[in-house]
Amino acid sequence: MTFLTRHRRSLELLAVLAVGLLTLAALHALVEEVHLADIRRALAALAGWQIAAALALTATSYFLLTLYDVLALRMIGRPLPYRTAALASLTSYTLSHNLGFALLTGGSARYRVYTAAGLEPADILRVIAITSLTFWSGVIAMAATALLIHPTALEMAGWSLDPAVQRAIGGLLLALLAGAIVWIGRRGGGTITLWRWSFPRPSPRQAAVQPLLAALDLAAASAALYVLVGGATPDQFPAFFLGYALAMIVALLSHLPGGLGVFEAVMVAALPGIEPARLLAALILYRVIYYLLPLAIAAVLLGLHERRRLRAPLDAMHMVLRGISPAFLAAMAFLGGGVLLISGSLPAIPTRLHALRHVLPLPFVEASHIAASLAGTGLLLLAPALFRRVDAAFVLTRALLLAGAGFSLAKGFDYEEATILLVMAGVLQMARPAFYRRTVLSAALRYPGPIAAVATCLALTVWIGFFAYRHVDYQNDLWWEFAWNGDASRFLRATFGIAVMLVCFGATWLFGHARPQALAGDMDVAASAAAIARSPRSEALLALTGDKRFLRSPSGEAVLMYQIQGQSWIVMGDPLGPRDEWADLLWRIREMADQAQGRLLLYQIGIEAMPIAVDLGLQLLKYGEEARVPLAGFSLDGPGMKDLRHAERRAEREGGSFAIVAAAEVPLLMDELRALSDGWLAIKGQTEKAFSVGRFDPAYIARFDCAVVRQQGRIVAFANIWATSDREELSVDLMRHAEAMPYGTMDYLFVQLMKWGKDQGFHWFNLGLAPLSGLEARRLAPIWARLGGLIYRHAGGLYRFEGLRAYKEKFAPVWQPRYIAAPYGLGLARALIDLQTLVGGGRMSAARPRKLPRPLAVA
Numbered sequence: 001m002t003f004l005t006r007h008r009r010s011l012e013l014l015a016v017l018a019v020g021l022l023t024l025a026a027l028h029a030l031v032e033e034v035h036l037a038d039i040r041r042a043l044a045a046l047a048g049w050q051i052a053a054a055l056a057l058t059a060t061s062y063f064l065l066t067l068y069d070v071l072a073l074r075m076i077g078r079p080l081p082y083r084t085a086a087l088a089s090l091t092s093y094t095l096s097h098n099l100g101f102a103l104l105t106g107g108s109a110r111y112r113v114y115t116a117a118g119l120e121p122a123d124i125l126r127v128i129a130i131t132s133l134t135f136w137s138g139v140i141a142m143a144a145t146a147l148l149i150h151p152t153a154l155e156m157a158g159w160s161l162d163p164a165v166q167r168a169i170g171g172l173l174l175a176l177l178a179g180a181i182v183w184i185g186r187r188g189g190g191t192i193t194l195w196r197w198s199f200p201r202p203s204p205r206q207a208a209v210q211p212l213l214a215a216l217d218l219a220a221a222s223a224a225l226y227v228l229v230g231g232a233t234p235d236q237f238p239a240f241f242l243g244y245a246l247a248m249i250v251a252l253l254s255h256l257p258g259g260l261g262v263f264e265a266v267m268v269a270a271l272p273g274i275e276p277a278r279l280l281a282a283l284i285l286y287r288v289i290y291y292l293l294p295l296a297i298a299a300v301l302l303g304l305h306e307r308r309r310l311r312a313p314l315d316a317m318h319m320v321l322r323g324i325s326p327a328f329l330a331a332m333a334f335l336g337g338g339v340l341l342i343s344g345s346l347p348a349i350p351t352r353l354h355a356l357r358h359v360l361p362l363p364f365v366e367a368s369h370i371a372a373s374l375a376g377t378g379l380l381l382l383a384p385a386l387f388r389r390v391d392a393a394f395v396l397t398r399a400l401l402l403a404g405a406g407f408s409l410a411k412g413f414d415y416e417e418a419t420i421l422l423v424m425a426g427v428l429q430m431a432r433p434a435f436y437r438r439t440v441l442s443a444a445l446r447y448p449g450p451i452a453a454v455a456t457c458l459a460l461t462v463w464i465g466f467f468a469y470r471h472v473d474y475q476n477d478l479w480w481e482f483a484w485n486g487d488a489s490r491f492l493r494a495t496f497g498i499a500v501m502l503v504c505f506g507a508t509w510l511f512g513h514a515r516p517q518a519l520a521g522d523m524d525v526a527a528s529a530a531a532i533a534r535s536p537r538s539e540a541l542l543a544l545t546g547d548k549r550f551l552r553s554p555s556g557e558a559v560l561m562y563q564i565q566g567q568s569w570i571v572m573g574d575p576l577g578p579r580d581e582w583a584d585l586l587w588r589i590r591e592m593a594d595q596a597q598g599r600l601l602l603y604q605i606g607i608e609a610m611p612i613a614v615d616l617g618l619q620l621l622k623y624g625e626e627a628r629v630p631l632a633g634f635s636l637d638g639p640g641m642k643d644l645r646h647a648e649r650r651a652e653r654e655g656g657s658f659a660i661v662a663a664a665e666v667p668l669l670m671d672e673l674r675a676l677s678d679g680w681l682a683i684k685g686q687t688e689k690a691f692s693v694g695r696f697d698p699a700y701i702a703r704f705d706c707a708v709v710r711q712q713g714r715i716v717a718f719a720n721i722w723a724t725s726d727r728e729e730l731s732v733d734l735m736r737h738a739e740a741m742p743y744g745t746m747d748y749l750f751v752q753l754m755k756w757g758k759d760q761g762f763h764w765f766n767l768g769l770a771p772l773s774g775l776e777a778r779r780l781a782p783i784w785a786r787l788g789g790l791i792y793r794h795a796g797g798l799y800r801f802e803g804l805r806a807y808k809e810k811f812a813p814v815w816q817p818r819y820i821a822a823p824y825g826l827g828l829a830r831a832l833i834d835l836q837t838l839v840g841g842g843r844m845s846a847a848r849p850r851k852l853p854r855p856l857a858v859a
Contacts, residue, residue, distance in 0.1 A: 034280065038277035039280050042280070042282075050227050050230070051228075051285070054225070054290075055289060057220045058220075058224045058289050058294070060220040061217050061224065064217035068131040068217075069086075069089040069110075069127060071213065072126070072127040073127060074206070077200060080114075080117050084114075088110045089110075091298065094298050094328070095109055095295075095328070097291050098292070098335075110128060134210045134214050137214055138210075138214020138216075139248075140177050141174070141214070144171075144173035144174040144177065145174070146237075146238035146239070146241050147166050147170030149170075181208055181211070184201065184207045218241075221290065222240070222241050225244065225286045225290070228281075229279060240271065242270070243267055243271045246266055247267045247270065250263075267279060267283060292335060295328065295335070296332070298328050329386055329428060329431055330386040332424055332428075334383040335424075336379050336420070337380040338380070339376070339417050339421070340407075340408070343408065343414055343417050344369060344411075348412035349412065352412055353412055353413075356412065365411055368410035369411040371403070372404055375400045378396070378400050379401070388597070389435050391435045393435065394435035401428065402421075405418040405422045408421065525544060527556070528543060528559040528576075530557070531552070531556070531557060531559040532544075532559070536724055537573075537576075537728075537729060538724055539722075539731075541722045542573070543559075546699075547690050549561070549562050551592075552585075553581040555581065557578055558581035560572075560585050561573065561576075563691060563846050564598070564846055565838040566834045566837070567598045567834070568599050568601055568838075569589060569593035569599065570603055570835055571600070571605075572603055572691060574605050574609045575609070579608060586602075587616070599830065600616065601822045601823075601832075601834075602618065602820065603820055605818065610819060616821070618821040620821055621828075622818075622819055624817075624818055625769070625805075625817050626768065626770075626816045626817075626818050627767035627768065627769075627808040629813045630763070630764060631758040631762050634755070634765075640812060644810060648744070648747070648748050648751050648752075650743050654743065655711045657711075658707070658708075658753075660705055660707055660721070661705065661707075661708055663702060663706075666704075669706070673701065673706070673736075676718065676736055677696040677736045680736040680737060683739050690840070690841030691841070691845075696734060704720040705720075705723070706720050706721065707720075707753050711741065717736070717738065717749055718734075718736060718737075719734060721753070722766075723757075727762045727763065729766055730754075730757040730766070731765065732753070750811065768808075769818055770804050770815075
């Protein structure tokens, strides 16, 4: 792994920060002679028709953006209703315009909308790629047209181009674009492959519409800014658009939120002919109209939707909007923080400040100014947590918005920003149901006593300080006064330090993961006894190991076994009970895990549960194959059973004998069985495992009949028997043997147990799983399959995976695949680590030994 690969994310962050700093430096140099009063006068000089025209052109641009998706969906042969395409487009572009990182922010919005509409991920990626190509074709078309029709030499940033060369470049670009359109649409049908991506070949009409549609959108978007620049004439628009296009491209490449600062700096540099104050005023208003206003409208509409959803049925569209709304609200909170910080950096309006001095004391005004900036910083930091739907982020953001509104009034009577913040707080409150992921704050609010005690103590301390020093006149340098008798200064600094410490501690503590709340009876095996008894699978008896939680269906007939390890919610096998209740159970635990900010992993599921796992949004990984022997036709006759016949005869010649010990008699043999188990663990150098297998616990072992092999009256091998009540399947859990035993003892035990099971009328004998068996380690197979195949073939020194399958193959079983369903990406690795910890059974495992309940009649 190279240095660039290892530190890619850190380098990307440094690059973005460097671009931001360079942009600020460039913008400062470009507007060094511009004063704030000049910008205010330029804003005041804007006419009403200019603002109205900008609003109309913005609406036109966003309408044309929706047609990007309509066209892309038709090109891939998956047309959807306009409402769906418009929702995907508007949410995507509104987010990406304001937050940057278009593929992450806008792409996630499209993914939510289109997956709910039935599109596959591959189709969604094609839509994103086609809309991107549409956009860039429009940029080329508009830039080429501007170069071609502008009559004089273009001047940008002190650089000019000869008119003839300029027109030649424009003509060449248009010719190349026309050639590409003809080549792409020369025949209908088929696909186009670019690198690893393949796209349906558009029709000639679709190929021609792409650049035309994008050109109209870009013309409307740039014209919305152009009309705000006072004194601009139509003949200047081509040069203006080239500057606009260049600024837009640089802003996209910078990955800064909305290209803030980058877009403005490039526009000022690229258009030296326009007075900087007028251009900056137009850019500020353009930010509000084209970027922030659509974001605010979307946030309000989504907030209203969250409010109405309590009275509406849960449908697919609601699920989509609920998934999108946190992103908009996070952007809104980030915007609120920016409003407070920018306001704190600008001078107060003198007339308002003069009126305020007769109402509030100076210390309160000064403290409000600092507090408003701190609230703004807090809103910026809380925005990512809002995006993750964390309840603590909702509570604290709402508090900061309300506090920020109060501080805005107290520091300079800024009623405009106070109104904005109050509206934001109202929208956030309407969307309260979207923030369902619990943190420590949730539990703390249910037990407010300790928090109230701390707050009371601190409030009393601060009041005592102000009471003690009420005779001290406030001075601007009181914070920085260091003197032997400077008690008031020390008090102010200590109070500020306490506040900072509390904020840091609170942010660290309140955002901690909430401990999963135990459901009523979630460890109660007795409540699940009926479902366990009716299960046709012997693995259902894993429920009796005492190390699992249970989630039951409303009818009580279906149940699933799970455990929580770290932040991973791990389900053991398929749910038990009627299959028509499986989906509801798995969706419930999926929602429980999501609510607790956890990840879901389904361990050793079968083919029947695979469609549900896909619906849950999990990826499927083949874990291995399970060996089941059909007992109806089981016999040692035939050449394939030669080794088993030999093992049986030799074990009996060496004094081996087989017996089934009834569960009621097992406690009489417990000391001998324990000694044998301890010796086996010492020989293998292992410790007891958990969760997916049982452990030697007298209460657990005494639940089952036990198969034993004796030699001269001494037990040399045993296995506890799992048997389903409907005699569908027979299996064993713990298998332990002595170091000194007859040759082929374990083969002998299995053969005799299968014969016994056949006589008892059982249909199948389950030999258990062969991990990593059956993986296709081909060149184009997923990396999990290739890695698993490599371990299966070559990891004999660690664990004999291949030998385990070969051993079970002697019994002529039917092999059935078993899967793991896990999150995508890094979540998979974390879930697998938690799974290993859980199954390992060590002191870090959540499946530690617990006192088992009294035996249940489940067989």
